[in-house]
Amino acid sequence: MGIPQKAARFAASRRVSAFSAVVLVVFLAPQLALRVMPSAGVTSHLVVMAALVGSSLLVFFALAWQERILPRSSNPRLVATYIGERTSVVLSSARFVSYALIVVMGAGLAVGGLSALIDLSGYGRIVLVATVIVLAFPGIFGSRPPSLVLYLGAGFSVLALAVLLIYGLIAEVSGGFSEETLAATREYMANTAQYEAGPFSLHAVALVGLLPSGMLILAIDRRSVRSEERAGNIRMQGWRAVFAFVAILITLYFESSLQMSANTRALPVLAMAYGLFGSAGHSVLSIAAIIAGMGAAVAAYGTLPRLVHDLSVDRILPRHFATENSPRPRVLAVSITAGLAALVAAVTYASQSPAMMFVFTTFAIFTLSCAAMGFRGSSILKESVSKEERARARVSRWIFGLCALCGVGVLVGIAWIRTGWAATAIVTLLIPAALLIFFRRGRVRVVRQLAATDLTAGRTLPTRVHGVVLVSALDLPTLRAVSFARAARLSSLTAVTLDFDPRATNDLRQDWRAAALPVELTVLGTPEGAGPQNIVDYVRSLRQTQRADIVMVYIPRLVPTGVWQRFFVRHSEPRIMSDLRLQDGVVIAEVPYQLQPQDEE
The missing domain is CATH 1.20.1740.10 (Amino acid/polyamine transporter I)
Structure with a gap:
């Protein structure tokens, strides 16, 4: 508006x-x-x-x-x-x-x-x-x-x-x-x-x-x-x-x-x-x-x-x-x-x-x-x-x-x-x-805490930038997220999924090989214990050898444009995003994919 x-x-x-x-x-x-x-x-x-x-x-x-x-x-x-x-x-x-x-x-x-x-x-x-x-x-x-x-x-x-x-x-x-x-x-x-x-x-x-x-x-x-x-x-x-x-x-x-x-x-x-x-x-x-x-x-x-x-x-x-x-x-x-x-x-x-x-x-x-x-x-x-x-x-x-x-x-x-x-x-x-x-x-207290007293602090460039794409299925939003991540010319790039369902995970592996994507697919967890903490641990492990590295996490996000579509698309923020925000050296990038009416048909 x-x-x-x-x-x-x-x-x-x-x-x-x-x-x-x-x-x-x-x-x-x-x-x-x-x-x-x-x-x-x-x-x-x-x-x-x-x-x-x-x-x-x-x-x-x-x-x-x-x-x-x-x-x-x-x-x-x-x-x-x-x-x-x-x-x-x-x-x-x-x-x-x-x-x-x-x-x-x-x-x-x-x-x-x-x-x-x-x-x-x-x-x-x-x-x-x-x-x-x-x-x-x-x-x-x-x-x-x-x-x-x-x-x-x-x-x-x-x-x-x-x-x-x-x-x-x-x-x-x-x-x-x-x-x-x-x-x-x-x-x-x-x-x-x-x-x-x-x-x-x-x-x-x-x-x-x-x-x-x-x-x-x-x-x-x-x-x-x-x-x-x-x-x-x-x-x-x-x-x-x-x-x-x-x-x-x-x-x-x-x-x-x-x-x-x-x-x-x-x-x-x-x-x-x-x-x-x-x-x-x-x-x-x-x-x-x-x-x-x-x-x-x-x-x-x-x-x-x-x-x-x-x-x-x-x-x-x-x-x-x-x-x-x-x-x-x-x-x-x-x-x-x-x-x-x-x-x-x-x-x-x-x-x-x-x-x-x-x-x-x-x-x-x-x-x-x-x-x-x-x-x-x-x-x-x-x-x-x-x-x-x-x-x-x-x-x-x-x-x-x-x-x-x-x-x-x-x-x-x-x-x-x-x-x-x-x-x-x-x-x-x-x-x-x-x-x-x-x-x-509260606002004044936060502003004072964020005030830059030392202008030389926080200006060191990262040594390497690692990329992680969160994947649940090989669909159009995921393909777009992978393409955006590849265009960033990162030091390393990995697609990550959780093994909630062995059959769905096997189908995703087959689709990934058929698509011949130049990005490795990593499966985390087991059907008995897969959860957001597995992804957090994996992202944290990428920075263990070099604390100056940062990790870019790409998350596909479906954005509905029609009126009735909003009833069938998740609006709440995934829990993994809240968990990753608490990690130091992690940057979260949402990749929006607009669901147009022709996409429904």
């Missing part, structure tokens, strides 16, 4: 992830507001609206200015340059945790929609944890649904929500809601379980308004230096944010108009659908909530491989994790995130806890990024002599310094209002941070 194709695929993955997150926050923010409101009054709704609009404008302004000043610098590199490498690791850990919390919130929304259709009394937590784990399977096995499917699912949820809100506005403008609608809404809210942990203060209500801003921070997170690989430009994210704000504000208005009770577990949109459209509308919106939640979780899992790739490029993870076709980084990232999300879901069953933890982690990203921009301005003031550059740096330092202080205020406010939210977020943050620091320290 070429670089433009990979860039387009990564960009599509981030776009669908950002869009799914917007749909998720539109469903969840009004519900969280009801859960933490001290009372269902106008004041509480005004506090949420003010916090939502104010924080979003601040975040959008800061990130847009940062994009204008440094359009091709990723946040991890920026933080590593102007604050420190360990702080960059904390920022990267916060990004991992943020996506894990999106998975928890998405699974929680899906379970909430399911519980509106099916009674899950006593099994809600178990179903939530199981949903978090099951939704990780597509990411683990590399079979994530196409972006178009996720877009269609999110689009259905947006369409159902838009119809509900527009119909509600028409009903409100036409003379207000009828008594039947109000009675049906009150009945639905009364039959929904109340939330025992409330009520909270108005400060907690204000924090709920920061949830859309957290999604905006993650959507515009500048984690790649390639602009075409980002989720979209600032303007696109701004329009998505506007849509979310309008939908949330209208829903909050209907919460007040329909006199919905506070401290409830009900989704406000489901209560509105039941009051306006009855059971049919309630069922449609429940299905929309399930699709929106599952889509957001699957999209969040699908973003993790690119996050691992970026961390590898930034040298926080090993460089081989950036390999496009390697499944190990994807499986590792999705599995760790799924385990982390399942742990959070099991510990914090209530949806406002993951939401406040999400606000904490995303504003930690925002605070560190703004602080790095402020330190960048200070660095320019110390080094630059240009008047214009110093003036811009001075303005940048003050503005981003104030934004960083606002971010610190949010973090302190969360810790002050509910210490458990901040403590749980910090503990969750430490888990991937510890893993990243472990990988980073």
Whole structure:
């Protein structure tokens, strides 16, 4: 896959992830507001609206200015340059945790929609944890649904929500809601379980308004230096944010108009659908909530491989994790995130806890990024002599310094209002941070060990080069391996096979003599005890007389090119290769032979 194709695929993955997150926050923010409101009054709704609009404008302004000043610098590199490498690791850990919390919130929304259709009394937590784990399977096995499917699912949820809100506005403008609608809404809210942990203060209500801003921070997170690989430009994210704000504000208005009770577990949109459209509308919106939640979780899992790739490029993870076709980084990232999300879901069953933890982690990203921009301005003031550059740096330092202080205020406010939210977020943050620091320290230790302190060491040329071709049958891959080995003009060349089956070994000897190959065939072992150790001992014996010699081991390797061929061709690495790698002075050369469709026939 070429670089433009990979860039387009990564960009599509981030776009669908950002869009799914917007749909998720539109469903969840009004519900969280009801859960933490001290009372269902106008004041509480005004506090949420003010916090939502104010924080979003601040975040959008800061990130847009940062994009204008440094359009091709990723946040991890920026933080590593102007604050420190360990702080960059904390920022990267916060990004991992943020996506894990999106998975928890998405699974929680899906379970909430399911519980509106099916009674899950006593099994809600178990179903939530199981949903978090099951939704990780597509990411683990590399079979994530196409972006178009996720877009269609999110689009259905947006369409159902838009119809509900527009119909509600028409009903409100036409003379207000009828008594039947109000009675049906009150009945639905009364039959929904109340939330025992409330009520909270108005400060907690204000924090709920920061949830859309957290999604905006993650959507515009500048984690790649390639602009075409980002989720979209600032303007696109701004329009998505506007849509979310309008939908949330209208829903909050209907919460007040329909006199919905506070401290409830009900989704406000489901209560509105039941009051306006009855059971049919309630069922449609429940299905929309399930699709929106599952889509957001699957999209969040699908973003993790690119996050691992970026961390590898930034040298926080090993460089081989950036390999496009390697499944190990994807499986590792999705599995760790799924385990982390399942742990959070099991510990914090209530949806406002993951939401406040999400606000904490995303504003930690925002605070560190703004602080790095402020330190960048200070660095320019110390080094630059240009008047214009110093003036811009001075303005940048003050503005981003104030934004960083606002971010610190949010973090302190969360810790002050509910210490458990901040403590749980910090503990969750430490888990991937510890893993990243472990990988980073191990990589640094290996690099130091491999550093060439004596440039004259290891430059002695080998005395002789011996060749060994591993043979199991005289077929086309073996003939190619023998030809490649002969072309190398080695000091000696031998074909080696193991005597597992006397009849097969005798057939191979006859075929070898009939082919008249100018290479001696050596049979090792006996049918009772033949194994890889026989080959290792033989290769080791070639270097016993002269330790300066080296041995080239040629191994034929069949490479299937068709789809169904992969089911009949061995993909795992032969054990002998692992054993030979442990031997000094041995070079392993794989000779690939591509199995074309015409070869099958």
